[in-house]
Amino acid sequence: MNLTPEDVDHVAALARLGISPEERARFAEQLSGVLEHFRALQALDTSGVSPTAQVQDLRNVMRDDIARPSASRVDVLANAPRQEDGYFRVQAVLDA
Amino acid sequence: MVIPHDLTTLTAPEARTLLVRRAISATELTQAALDRIAQVEPAIRSFITITADQALAQAAAADAALGAGDPASTPELTGIPIALKDLFCTAGVQTTAGSRILEGFVPPYDATVVARLRKAGATFVGKANMDEFAMGSSTENSGYHLTRNPWDTARVPGGSSGGSATAVAAGEAILSLGTDTGGSIRQPAALCSVTGLKPTYGRVSRYGVVAFASSLDQVGPFSVGVEGSAMLLRAIAGHDPLDATTATTGVPDYVATIRDGIRGLRVGVPAEYFVAGMEPDVERLVRAAIDDLARLGAEIVPVRLPYSAHGLATYYIIAPAEASSNLSRYNGTRYGLAAVEEADVNRAMDLTRARGFGAEPKRRIMLGTYALSSGYYDAYYRKAQQVRTLIKADFDAAFRDVDVIASPVSPTVAFPIGARIDDPLAMYLSDVCTIPVNVAGLPGISVPCGFDGQGLPVGLQLIGRAFDEATLFRAAWAYEDATDWPRRRPPLATAATPAGES
Numbered sequence: 001m002n003l004t005p006e007d008v009d010h011v012a013a014l015a016r017l018g019i020s021p022e023e024r025a026r027f028a029e030q031l032s033g034v035l036e037h038f039r040a041l042q043a044l045d046t047s048g049v050s051p052t053a054q055v056q057d058l059r060n061v062m063r064d065d066i067a068r069p070s071a072s073r074v075d076v077l078a079n080a081p082r083q084e085d086g087y088f089r090v091q092a093v094l095d096a
Numbered sequence: 097m098v099i100p101h102d103l104t105t106l107t108a109p110e111a112r113t114l115l116v117r118r119a120i121s122a123t124e125l126t127q128a129a130l131d132r133i134a135q136v137e138p139a140i141r142s143f144i145t146i147t148a149d150q151a152l153a154q155a156a157a158a159d160a161a162l163g164a165g166d167p168a169s170t171p172e173l174t175g176i177p178i179a180l181k182d183l184f185c186t187a188g189v190q191t192t193a194g195s196r197i198l199e200g201f202v203p204p205y206d207a208t209v210v211a212r213l214r215k216a217g218a219t220f221v222g223k224a225n226m227d228e229f230a231m232g233s234s235t236e237n238s239g240y241h242l243t244r245n246p247w248d249t250a251r252v253p254g255g256s257s258g259g260s261a262t263a264v265a266a267g268e269a270i271l272s273l274g275t276d277t278g279g280s281i282r283q284p285a286a287l288c289s290v291t292g293l294k295p296t297y298g299r300v301s302r303y304g305v306v307a308f309a310s311s312l313d314q315v316g317p318f319s320v321g322v323e324g325s326a327m328l329l330r331a332i333a334g335h336d337p338l339d340a341t342t343a344t345t346g347v348p349d350y351v352a353t354i355r356d357g358i359r360g361l362r363v364g365v366p367a368e369y370f371v372a373g374m375e376p377d378v379e380r381l382v383r384a385a386i387d388d389l390a391r392l393g394a395e396i397v398p399v400r401l402p403y404s405a406h407g408l409a410t411y412y413i414i415a416p417a418e419a420s421s422n423l424s425r426y427n428g429t430r431y432g433l434a435a436v437e438e439a440d441v442n443r444a445m446d447l448t449r450a451r452g453f454g455a456e457p458k459r460r461i462m463l464g465t466y467a468l469s470s471g472y473y474d475a476y477y478r479k480a481q482q483v484r485t486l487i488k489a490d491f492d493a494a495f496r497d498v499d500v501i502a503s504p505v506s507p508t509v510a511f512p513i514g515a516r517i518d519d520p521l522a523m524y525l526s527d528v529c530t531i532p533v534n535v536a537g538l539p540g541i542s543v544p545c546g547f548d549g550q551g552l553p554v555g556l557q558l559i560g561r562a563f564d565e566a567t568l569f570r571a572a573w574a575y576e577d578a579t580d581w582p583r584r585r586p587p588l589a590t591a592a593t594p595a596g597e598s
Contacts, residue, residue, distance in 0.1 A: 008462070015420060015465040016427065016442065017458060018450030027462055030520055034463060037521060038409045041479050044486075051481030052488060054311045054341070055537030055562075056298050061340035075204035081434030090429055091441035 003032045103128035104267030105585065108176055108324030109351075111270055115158075115175050116167045122158035122175025125270075126151050126219045129177040133221065133268045136588055140244045140253075142263040143222040144182045145190055151177065154219040161217065173331055174217030179269035181260045182223035183230060183306035184210050184315075193306040194226040194256075196239040197426050197433045197452025207304025208339065209273060209315050209332045216331040221269050224259030228454045229423065230280055230308045232256050233526035236517050237456040244513070245288060246586035247552055251510040254284030254526075257318070261288040264318045265586055271328050272318040277308050278411055279505075279530025281316045282542035286505035286555025289544040289581065291325050291572065292318045294530075296562045297537035298343040300329075301336035309418035312411075312534045321582045322543060322573040326350035329565060348566050354573045358392050361571060364399030364498035369529050374507040377548035382504045385545040385556040385575060389502065392574050399494040399501060403486040407532035410487065412524060413467050413480035414535070420464030423457060459520060488536040495561050500571050504529050505542045505555035533559050541568045544581035 008028050012019045019027065073086055082089040097113060100106060103125050106114070114120045130148050137143065158175035180186065183193040185203035187210075192198045206214065213220075227237035235243045235258025243258045245251040246266040253262045257274025261284035264272050274281045276294035285292025293316045300315040307313065317328035333347045365386060370379055390396050428434030428448035435447035453461070467476035494501060506526055516523040533540040538559055545556040556575070560568040576582055 003466075007466075011462050011466045011469065014469060015461050016424075016445040016449060017453070017461055018443075018446035019458070020450075023458070027459065030459060031463060031466070033521055034412060034524075035466075038413060038476065041406060041409050041413075041483055042475065044406065044479075044483060046479060046482035046486070049482040049485050051478055052484040053481060054297075055488060056341065056343070058298075058341065063337060071204055076430075078204060079201055079431035081428055081432070081436055088429055091439060091444050093441050 003028050104132045107321040108270050108319055108327050111176055112172060115162060118167060122155040125175055126155035126177050129221050129269055136266050139249055139588060140246055140262050140266055141241050142224055142243055142259040142268055144192055144225050144240050146222040147189055147220055151219045151221045158217050171216040172327055176218050176271060177221045177269045178213060178218045179222055179224045179260055179263035179272035180220060181226050181257050181274045185304035186210055194228040194238045201431050208301035208336045212332050224263055224272060226259055227256035229457050230256040230275055230277055231456045231460055233283055233523055237454060239454050245510045246588045251512055254287035256280040258284050260318050261285055261290055264290045264320055266588060271324050274318060275305060275313055275315050277312045277415060278534050279527035282530050282540055282557060283506050283527060285318055285542040287510040287553060289553035290318055290320055291322050291543050293325050293541045294539060295329060295565055296539045298341050299333050301339040301342050303336055303338040307422040309415040311418060312415060322569060322576050323351060323354060326354055326569045345563050350566050350569045353566050354569050356570050358394045358571050358574045361394045361500060362498040363389055363394045363396050364494050364501040365396060366399050366401040366501060366503060368401050368404050369503035371507055371528055378504055378507060378554050381546040381554045382556055386502050388575060388578055392578060397498055399498055401490045401494060403490045404532040406483050407487055407535055408524060408528050410480045410483045410535055411531045413476050416460040416464030417467050417477050420461045423461055484535050487532055491536045491538060499567055501559040503557045505557040509548050509552035509554060529557060538562055539565045539568055541572050543572045543576060
């Protein structure tokens with residue numbers, strides 16, 4: 001399985017991860033090597049085997065819906081890179 | 097018991113005995129740990145943040161509690177110095193997960209395990225170094241600095257919980273807490289000659305623990321001597337309403353049964369875990385430890401775990417897939433690094449993440465995103481989840497016949513710094529014997545089982561049934577009791593007298 005530099009660009013865009021030209025070449029090579037290692041899995045017969053997402057037999061754990069104090073706005077905003085009027089400030093997400 | 101000249105050589109149960117007898121104070125014990133930190137940190141660098149003032153304030157409170165009434169009725173970890181891996185949220189103390197993207201992040205709340213340790217009376221000496229977001233097997237992926245193995249400072253301590261392992265090995269803390277997603281407690285414990293346990297998935301709360309791979313991550317203890325880990329697990333384990341995956345199964349008294357012996361215990365040995373490329377000294381020492389278990393009354397039986405051979409490939413699809421999702425939160429909006437100068441929202445996220453993540457998280461985000469992307473999901477992610485079912489089924493079958501499974505922890509001893517950093521696949525192979533245990537959600541303990549020809553430590557792994565940590569502690573304690581491995585400390589931890597003692 002060979003990952004091309006174009007594949008790397010596509011995946012990086014999906015992951016919102018800026019990569020340098022040097023990383024683009026290195027990831028193409030290193031990820032191809034790792035994916036090659038995964039090929040052995042493809043050869044395994046898993047027909048009829050149900051997938052395991054988590055090892056416990058838990059289903060939809062519920063708790064009572066009781067109101068209680070939550071974290072204060074001041075505490076929550078204390079680590080914000082930018083804030084304004086008690087809100088997180090972000091870049092525009094819609095075109096003007 | 098006699099009060100040692102150097103208090104940092106005490107195990108947790110020994111320290112507890114002396115504290116309760118009021119033969120030593122929590123302040124003396126904590127100060128000894130802080131002095132040792134000042135002495136050895138230039139050489140090994142276990143910590144990203146040292147919290148000396150906090151530790152001494154907690155020690156003063158511990159001394160007040162010990163002096164207020166019956167000292168034996170204080171919580172068991174009262175006044176015991178503990179190091180915390182720097183991915184446990186600590187209210188008011190920076191928590192980085194080893195990443196520059198979280199530099200300066202000060203959590204507004206405690207992780208459940210941290211809150212429980214505060215209640216148990218512990219003193220927190222510092223936040224331990226780690227591979228960035230717990231991704232790595234050498235602590236070389238830390239965004240801050242290297243941590244060096246106290247047995248040989250030219251070598252890695254293992255990882256990702258490298259600083260938690262070295263802190264305990266070098267006497268900078270009596271106990272420490274780490275996390276294990278694919279071996280990140282057991283492998284550094286083996287490489288530094290300390291005990292480390294990965295509990296059953298769901299045994300310990302993950303609330304407030306910076307997430308890597310949520311279906312695999314577990315929090316667990318490090319200690320010199322097995323009993324300290326049993327004390328620490330007892331303090332942190334149990335159901336937490338803030339983590340829906342924690343089990344409601346009761347927490348047994350691990351310490352009460354630790355000396356019950358292993359006569360008649362059935363110990364399975366899987367040939368598949370003595371992998372090609374394993375160092376001959378590692379194999380020799382692990383097999384000798386299994387012979388010791390037999391001498392102590394255990395019955396040794398071969399077991400087969402054929403699908404474990406696919407554990408590594410399965411893990412390196414599932415863990416990066418979960419990581420790519422978990423790490424999407426680091427986008428420069430609510431906390432952490434942010435490219436605030438960039439006006440375009442997508443370019444700002446690209447830039448924030450490009451600057452803040454190191455090479456390994458980037459590699460795993462890419463791998464995980466690829467495995468989950470349209471057209472590849474069935475071939476990779478779904479396939480890996482199916483093989484996960486088969487790996488777990490192998491363990492279920494083996495545990496119908498045996499009580500414990502014994503294997504190596506790591507196929508090699510600590511490797512030289514830099515040896516594997518540019519070869520991801522070689523680094524990933526460090527965890528080939530520990531990864532299947534996370535994939536199956538089972539508990540595993542790493543106990544010291546000797547030293548190779550160069551004097552480097554080797555560990556024995558014991559794997560148990562789900563929620564049967566008590567049997568692992570019992571078997572590990574019986575083995576430890578028959579050896580003197582925990583009494584051997586790295587020269588660096590005993591060479592000089594800590595300042596402040598005569």
